Amino acid sequence: MPETYDRPPSGPRPDRRATNQAPPLVGHDVVGCDAALTEALARxxxxxxxxxxxxxxxxxxxxxxxxxxxxxxxxxxxxxxxxxxxxxxxxxxxxxxxxxxxxxxxxxxxxxxxxxxxxxxxxxxxxxxxxxxxxxxxxxxxxxxxxxxxxxxxxxxxxxxxxxxxxxxxxxxxxxxxxxxxxxxxxxxxxxxxxxxxxxxxxxxxxxxxxxxxxxxxxxxxxxxxxxxxxxxxxxxxxxxxxxxxxxxxxxxxxxxxxxxxxxxxxxxxxxxxxxxxxxxxxxxxxxxxxxxxxxxRGVRTIIEMVAATRLDCVLGSAALMRHALAEASWHVSHRAAFGGLLVDKPLMQNVVADLAVESEAATALAMRLAAAVDRPEDAHEVALRRIALPLAKFWVCKRTPAMVAEALECLGGNGYVEESGLPLMFRESPLNSIWEGSGNVNALDVLRALGREPEVLQAWITEVGAARGADARLDRAVDDTLSLLGDSGGLEVGARRLAGQMAACLQGSLLVRFAPAEVADAFCGSRFGASYGGTFGMLTSGGLRAVVDRATPVV
The missing domain is CATH 2.40.110.20 (Butyryl-CoA Dehydrogenase, subunit A; domain 2)
Structure with missing residues (x-):
């Protein structure tokens, strides 16, 4: 007779049931759940x-x-x-x-x-x-x-x-x-x-x-x-x-x-x-x-407005990738437990996701500001701002997207590295808009071209960032430092990327200081304009990080 064994308990084995997994992010209003977007539309x-x-x-x-x-x-x-x-x-x-x-x-x-x-x-x-x-x-x-x-x-x-x-x-x-x-x-x-x-x-x-x-x-x-x-x-x-x-x-x-x-x-x-x-x-x-x-x-001159419209969509598309990646990351950490509690309650994870949220909100705010300028073609300030800010935003927002999406993917750990999560496609897609309709160098040089040939565009930038003058000393210093770069005529081309990045970040900072919640603006100015900023997400030193995370997390 063969040796007998106790029968296993009825029902599926415990290891066949998935636990501690975030549910799929579906059934939400992509517009209504995005405070940065809805506030910009209303503003x-x-x-x-x-x-x-x-x-x-x-x-x-x-x-x-x-x-x-x-x-x-x-x-x-x-x-x-x-x-x-x-x-x-x-x-x-x-x-x-x-x-x-x-x-x-x-x-x-x-x-x-x-x-x-x-x-x-x-x-x-x-x-x-x-x-x-x-x-x-x-x-x-x-x-x-x-x-x-x-x-x-x-x-x-x-x-x-x-x-x-x-x-x-x-x-x-x-x-x-x-x-x-x-x-x-x-x-x-x-x-x-x-x-x-x-x-x-x-x-x-x-x-x-x-x-x-x-x-x-x-x-x-x-x-x-x-x-x-x-x-x-x-x-x-x-x-x-x-x-x-x-x-x-x-x-x-x-x-x-x-x-x-x-x-x-x-x-x-x-x-x-x-x-x-x-x-x-x-x-x-x-x-x-x-x-x-x-x-x-006159072919290049004929298509110049097409180039401007396409660049706006590059900024919008990259901002959308950022927001989508942020939504998946913030949703995941709000449902995934590790080391004795939800990931969203861990201070370091809060720092990372809050930093991603700040980056996404800055991109969204700038993209919507530029779209609003298209609606006012008779306003000289709006036309000049659009001329300089489109290549600035195209350069900066599109360059920031791959690093941001990569960090969001990491928030999901191994789950984020699997195609089913959707993050690998976002990551592969993230460099596209930086290449399409003029690479980073092309747009940085276009900024120099605009500054050299159209003096009204610099005044438009100064007016726009100046609307936040006095509200945050860190932003004020960043604007002053950026203007000093323009005095180095001999090194403008070799430093075109640095100039474009600083000008774009100042525009973002101005928008956040004026319109975003205080904790968002403080986190942005304290990191992007801080001397210790290393470019890696999750190095914020400001308070109120949980509020920033909650603001960015979708609600189903």
Missing amino acids: HGSPDLVGELAGLGREAGSAEAREHGVLANRHHPELVPYDRWGNRVDEVAFHPSWHWLMERAVSHGLQAAPWEQQEAGDPHAHLRRAGGFYAWSQTEPGHGCPISMTYAAVPALRADPAIAKEWAPLLAARSYDPGVRVPTRKSGALAGMGMTEKQGGSDVRANQTEAVPVDGDGWYALRGHKWFTSAPMNDVFLVLAQAAGGVTCFVVPRVLPDGTRNRIDVVRLKDKLGNRSNASSELELDGTLAQRLGDEG
Whole structure:
């Protein structure tokens, strides 16, 4: 007879039940739970904006949205160069979750809708859109790219009123209508851009794509290679090419007015570091038909407003990544116990999460301030501030994001290193906005260019930071130290990053000192402007850290 054993107790083994795990962060209002966002919307616009974005906020925080974000990145877009009969089609197939995310982003008016709303007299169109884009980007970052490019295309298209009249209403429509069809048969359209080439990158004046006129009505044939063109399934693209008069901007439709497909060959899809949901591609143009936008040789000048709009979205996108990472970290430590108590009750963890919260709030405050400036194009101060503060914020906020997201990931420990947490995707995505639309060096040098050519921008910066003069001695000293850097004419270029970083931090400090709770402003000024600041999160010396953490933690 075999040896007998006592029967195990009924029910599952204890080690098969997960305990001491934070529940998934779903079922919350991404807008309403973000005090930094809601206060900025009310401050620069109206308290009504918060209510207008409530539906978007609840949908962004839903389990459904989270699942679609996961699926859109798990099932990568696929290049379909030929159809089943052998016809060259150069299409990209997306998972249904991509279309779910896109449809909602468009229906919420996050693409080009604000431009028409502004023309109709809406005083807060761009601020409302910025709050929505920031909140909705926390569902999944990749689909924000075609949304952002569509938003940025409209001010560039206005260089030619006839072209703008043709395309702007379609780009502003709140109808997501994918597919390769003639624009007049679509209820909505999306725009992309093809600027960089493999030999030049940010140096677009080195572009080699050629443009040759084919008629007297502004149509050209393009021949060349575009190194990065995201969302190749969009309906229209802004492209730079060399015409006889120099670098010129062109409008390239996916489908020509007679219904035939334009010659846009998708060579391959890029294997990128960050999100996988968005299709970034290389394109070949060979006899591709395009309309000239603006004068020959004025291509860079024509797209300058597009660059500004895209840079704003880079700041918003990075601020959104910060906020999403912070929300996951603060939620986790509020539910995870270790060493005899909840992590959120441990002083050192409070210091880390509070520091992350301060960084996120500073980024959010600056991003919303810049969006509000877009709503006031007739105000000379707002125009000048936007000119200098956009490259400052693009440089600084986007540079701060990778370190911040990495620290938030560490708050979750090993759980944060696992794809299911969502933090690895955020971390991989975090360097993107610092590269896109001008790297850190390009933006730091653009700050110097603006200061050298447009004296009103320095006065705008001084006026903005001066609004907090006398409220915090540490901020006052930082402003004075920053101004002293401008006197070193011989070392301006080599020190451009230092100057840009200090100018941006002073703008953030001014906003927090004036508008944020005292504990947030004190923590920011005491660390970012302190002599002992080492750049590592969790080195705050101020009090009130638990209040800062509680302010940033989502409520379900």
